Amino acid sequence: MQNGSLLLSISHECPAEVRKTWKEVDMRFIAVATDYDNTLAEGGRVARETWDAIERLHASGRHVILVTGRHLDDLRRVCDRLDQFSRVVAENGGVLFDPATEEQRLLGPPPVPAFVDAMRRRGVNHLGVGAVIVDTVKPHEVEALEAIRELGLDLHIVFNGDAVMILPPGMTKASGLAAALDELGFSPRNVVAIGDAENDHPLLEYGEVAVAVANALPALKAKADFVTLGEHGRGVIELVGHILADDLAGLPRLGAKRAILLGREAGREPEVEVRLAPYGTVCLLAGTSGGGKSTVATSLLERIAEAGYQFCVIDPEGDYGSFDNVQVRGDADHLPSTDEVLQVLRRPDQSVIVNLMRVALDERARFCASLLARLQEMRVETGRPHWLMFDEAHHLFPASADVADLALPRRLETALAITVHPHHVSPALLSQVDTLLVVGAAPQETVQSFAQAAGRPAPDAHDVSLRGGEALFCRFDSDAGTPRVVTIEPGHLEHRRHVRRYAEGLLIPERSFYFRGPENRLNLRAHNLVLFLEIGDGVDAETWLFHLRRGDYSRWFEDVIGDRGLADETRAIESNCADDTDAGTARAKVRAAVERRYTQPDNPCLPVSAA
Incomplete structure (x- = not known):
């Protein structure tokens, strides 16, 4: 191992055995x-x-x-x-x-002999012919352009002081x-x-x-x-x-050009962008269930990937499986392997999601501790993965578990932790948080919960109320904890993360849809979109139209499924069909709206309409 932060090695077979190694300087630039x-x-x-x-x-x-x-x-x-x-x-x-090894590899084709001959015919004596490029000096770029045009070649010219280099395109x-x-x-x-x-x-x-x-x-x-x-x-x-x-930490402006866009400060004209530093940010994203935490996290991960940073997501519930060029290790039937996770991360252009659904709830903190130890070693040696994300952080770093504290390095460097319950998260993790994001209802209660658990003064959020797509942003290092409301920049793939969970998963009873009808004669629970369509096709017309006219479908799509586009389209169907006695027409339109978003390739398992 090279220079780095506090490291530990926790055996996968016996994660309680911890070895700590202190190094003097954390290494980002390798x-x-x-x-x-x-x-x-x-x-x-x-x-x-x-x-x-x-x-x-x-x-x-x-x-x-x-x-x-x-x-x-x-x-x-x-x-x-x-x-x-x-x-x-x-x-x-x-x-x-x-x-x-003395091995030499050509990264392009050799020089075109006809081009070299054409340059010499033009009297260019100062001519170097390499394994790939041809070079000369100013002002012979004129002859080079003439030869390129004459022969119809796809070459480009690059200057280096007085030197003139003729190279293949893109080199x-x-x-x-x-x-x-x-x-x-x-x-x-x-x-x-x-x-x-x-x-x-x-x-x-x-x-x-x-x-x-x-x-x-x-x-x-x-x-x-x-x-x-x-x-x-x-x-x-x-x-x-x-x-x-x-490690260049003392240089001004370092990382500013690649800072990760979070959103824009609400109500400010002209617009003020709010960004997260691409290195050194330890962010806690907290808020009530259904408040939009996963939407914020997904949007951030998307922009982290677009900026070229590698991430590793510890995903206890299997919620983050819809990213392009991201490998998933583990699922509901298979335990993730630490070695497999590290094998994926050895490719710097490849990120990974570690699905812990198969790991028992009371074993997740230990598994996370074991994996984190290996990830920290990798971070020391390669500077990667650049970002770590811990969903359901209260399960991975519970306040009552010693192993969570032992697993934490002296400094996580760059991480995003997500929780509904800040007071259930280990104080060892909360003490490292420099950025707080709060979403959902009752933001002041969430802020107070974090402050009490972290032993910090609570930022003043008494007058704050958040709308959909907004978050309370507080950075403790730079603005002394002054909270700001930020309109979150939406991600391109916002709804795709929901596909598996909401199309095929098992929503808790409180978030399921219930077909009950006008007199509560029925109590048919749809705990995902698959069942919603199946039950919706089977219920009587009166029941279907009852929920349609009340706007129940669009409300469920927006509040629970979290798909605003689907909700808006369904709301239009509800408005146009409210007096339509033909329930079949409304059913077909709603089904089509769902299938456009949640069928292949995102989810090939939705039922096909019999019509």
Whole structure:
């Protein structure tokens, strides 16, 4: 294991056995991707002091990746310490080299011979032909464009100071770095990129943090998160110092460009966006049942994934199975395997949902403790998963369970915990919360419950009332706990998360739909949408129209199913058909509205109408 926070190892067979290991510095940034000329090197050579800084970076457990426009053979002539790099990306993204094994991999097709001949016919003598790229110097970009047009080739031109590089389309330093990170199993969200010239723009945009040395072009400095005071290798030494000191935590604006949008402050003109820091946020999402917690969580997870961050959801009730490119481990019939979960997470572009439905309720805290220990070890070594989410946190970290406290690291770093009952959650977890989100009815009661359980002063929420789609937002570190009402930014996949639970699952009696009829002669319970359609097709016309005219169907779809679109469409059907004595017409329209949202591929198990 490398540097990191409090770690522990809990045996899967005996999770009560805990081993704690303290490290001095938490590690978010595990790799530095650096340009060579005029960044790492000056005059083609790397100073001894710069090599010393790289060695200190290695000693911390981090990696250095060299990303250069030079040909590999040329690089070998000027740099005799390529073994200091975990990977070398040469030819501006065209060649990937592993110094440990001496393996070289081409990331694009070789140069087109006809293009090389055309350049030479035009008298371009200063011409370098690499394994993938062709390069020359200014002003021979004119001849290069002429040759490309003449031959009808799909090539592009990139500048690097006076150098002119002709490459296959889509080939940049960013594409080369992506290939290097794929081999190493690292995410770009854990990489700091540093450079100086035009061809470094894609490199800096791809990394999590963009750094420009003091001698960089003004345009590159303008896009950088941080500009060093030192030039060339001295700037790299400066960057290494910041990384080793506090993992760049002391740099201003760090992470601002990738902050996760939560929503917009209600009632503010012009609009004020409210965002969560992509690293270092420990958020508690709390509120009454049916208040919209899952909608907020799903929207946040969607935007976390869109930003390129990897997440791991601990899902006790099987509610989060509808995300694209997200693996699910465990279900109602199978226990999730910790090793399988970690295997999924070894791919930095892959997130995972750990379904605990098969884990007994009284064993979930222990299982979570065991898994969290392994996840923390992985976070130390790779910086991932970037986000952890604990649904039903009062079951996973109950206030009465010692194992929950033992499982918690000194600092979770980045996590989202969700609960109906803050006072049932372990104080060890609540003490780490820096952001509180409250949804649903009686927000003041939820705030008070959290404050008492966490031993903190309660933010003033006496006059707050929340509408659907709103949350009370309170960040304790930056605004002293001043609460704000935020209109939550909806997710693109908001209703899809509900499909399995509400289409096929088992809703509790209080949230089920009951076909009773005008005189309560019936008491037919539909505990999901499948049964709702089946029973609805079978009840008599009087019963069906009774609930239709009262607006019961649209109210259930909105308040319980949480699908506003379905509710609005059904409300229109109720309004238009209220005086219609043909119950069959109304039934068919409501069924069609449900099936448009909850049939294949989301849910192939809904019954097919006999009509």
